[in-house]
Amino acid sequence: MQKNEIVTVVIEDIGTAGEGIGKIDGYTLFIKDAIIGDIVEAKIMKAKKNYGYARLMNILTPSKYRVDEPKCPMARKCGGCQIQEMDYGRQLQFKSDKVKGNLMRIGEVPEVLLEEVMEPIMGMENPFHYRNKAQFPIGTDKEGKIITGFYAGRTHSIIPNTDCALGVEVNEEILKCILSFMEEYHISAYDEEKHQGLVRHVLIRYGFTTKEIMVCLVINGRAIPYGDVLAGRLSAIEGMTSITYSMNRDKTNVIMGNEIKLMWGQTYITDYIGNVKYQISPLSFYQVNPVQTEKLYGLAMEYAGLTGNEVVWDLYCGIGTISLFLAQKAEKVYGVEIVPQAIEDAKNNAKINGIENAEFYVGKAEEVLPEYYERYEKEHEGKKAHADVIVVDPPRKGCEESLLQTMVDMRPEKIVYVSCDSATLARDVKFLRGNGYEVRRVRAVDQFPHTVHVETVALLVKKR
Ligand code: SAH
DSSP states (O other): OOTTOEEEEEEEEEOTTSOEEEEETTEEEEETTOOTTOEEEEEEEEEOSSEEEEEEEEEEEOOTTBOSSOSSTTTTTBSSOSSTTBOHHHHHHHHHHHHHHHHHHTTOOOHHHHHHHEEEEEOOSSOSSOOSEEEEEEEEOTTSOEEEEEEBTTSOOEEEOSOOSSSOTHHHHHHHHHHHHHHHTTOOBOBTTTTBOSEEEEEEEEOTTTOOEEEEEEESSSOOTTHHHHHHHHHTSTTEEEEEEEEOOSSSSOOSOSOOEEEEEOSOEEEEETTEEEEEOTTOOOOSOHHHHHHHHHHHHHHHTOOSOOEEEEESOTTTHHHHHHHTTSSEEEEEESOHHHHHHHHHHHHHTTOOSEEEEESOHHHHHHHHHHHHHHHTTTOOOOOSEEEEOOOTTOOOHHHHHHHHHTOOSEEEEEESOHHHHHHHHHHHHTTTEEEEEEEEEOSSTTSSOOEEEEEEEEOO
């Protein structure tokens, strides 16, 4: 294969980034936007010895899994959705296969066992407009017009779009209000390359249960000129609860600044997952798909199988979301999280829900838990600390082995592993299976339709 060569290829598989995979005489081609079952014409862009990358030029025969028309016309250009052109049923199949494949290959879990313990993936009834949070970059186009939208894949060029198919519908009204205010009052958009201009990003959050709206403008400066005019206009939008700005004057990819200044209303919105109430500030971490999050936490609860007498640890607890769910059915819950602000939120959330049996620690899970374990032994004349259930919900890199070791040492009856990356889940499952635990239930939950991401909950039980 040579660069710029045009080839016809049958797409036989889906890669980890959602791309189509085809083979020509044993040579593997990765083709973005091609879908399993398509026959396509593609142009080779990069040719390595045994594999290459090609650009989709023409769909000769569309796959039966291809949707007639993607809901969003920008789907292909935008870096947000990778598989919107694949029908939703096939997306779910792809995600379920990915989890199973990782558990088999990386986790070395026998297929017969997986067939017994894996439950069907939980998808969404309506997989659009599910996100409660969006961060829109603000910039200018070639003509100098102020635009907003999303970054194209792997770049920072803005694809103008105020009507994202994953976000809530009110985003558009808010963005149009901000853009026309900026034009009218000559407020500049931020230019990343020159590190000049004022408005960098707009963060919008929406409480699905309470219908409360939050807008936070991220600015490269100290204040927004005529900010009172903007706040007046935005506050007229139904549901508006919180208007703030955040200063970020650094040349950085980090979106938010550290401080939040109030422009109108209050600095947070309130929302519910199930019967638990949460206060969310612009800087809080909060799951972005509330409908699926309720299912995810419900599953974690079910797997934990609490009766009311258990001591439970919730590691990587964020703002205490899972902890507070668990606390309603446990004797005691300990939450551990690395971000101090999140722990402040967790404590506050416990308070506003009247939950008194949850205690939170700031720190790395892999430090807090081992330290607790050692301290306990010293303070209790050699008696070892015990937990009935340990829940973990780590970031993509999964758990440190030292943490898994301490978890095993605490001999919990159950370990509930909530994962956003099934490859690291599989790696950690391998360790736990090698150290006295067995996989009893696994279920994937589709938190992010149209993207390649998938959440998984696994229940591991101590072997007798
Ligand atoms: N369970 C929470 C948050 C899960 S996201 C929820 O469902 O809302 C993962 C969390 O782990 C983040 O809040 C992140 O700040 C935290 N984190 C990352 N590394 C950590 C570590 N080493 N120890 C403890 N928490 C960590």
